[in-house]
Amino acid sequence: MANELTEYQQNLVSLVQSHELGDIIKPLIKEIHLFDSYISGTSHLKDRSVLEKIAVGDMLSLQREDNKFDSNAILILNEDGKKLGYVPEKDNIIFARLLDAGKLLKAKISSITQKGSFIQVGVGIYLVDL
Template sequence: MKDSEIILGNVDGSLLVGMNNGRLELPFNNNIYLLTVPIAGINYYIRYKDLIISNGDKLILKREPNNNFDTYAIEVFTQNEIKLGYIPRRNNKVFARLMDGGKRLYAEVREVQYYFDEINEIVIRIFMNDI
């Protein structure tokens, strides 16, 4: 083994972490599914008739700790920074604490329901990106 090469393993010999030439190589990057929920408040935030949102679209989750109505509020945005609404209050406390603790959470559109030509409900799946 060279000086710039370090391999750490557990008792059974499986690889945990490898370092080569000062670069840390991680063996996995996990996206952990947490919950499926509808976005709350879309009727207040979706004002674009031409908003195109599809199943599988990735969404951005942002904490809003200074929200006057909910200290655990988490906003939901499209990749283009269009606010869609919030994670429902009944589901957001654990997610808010994870985000406050430095965990990266994101969402993915599971289903878009329409009433005539307008978006009636957006159901999302919440994931935690864990390294």
């Protein structure tokens, strides 16, 4: 079909970063700001202490998840690989397609706001590319 994408497990940027050439190519890597959103599902975390360890400016990983409620689910993980929540369902279809096509996406915390017992974490989503 014309709209089908081939799913890749690794992308060029992550392969280069883990190789000795990564130090040479690192200055060529660009983070392209795509979108501003927030982390969804923070109030449903089993271990909410992970939210106490984040700060504005932290870089976060985005990872696809096989999820029976949302076929485009994207996990947001801290630098230790611990779950912070999800890209909101209303925002995730394009990002899911990019991840499925092997693109590397990251999130950066832009704000942390306490609203009663709820913590709202704003993020910018970036495409990392050469």
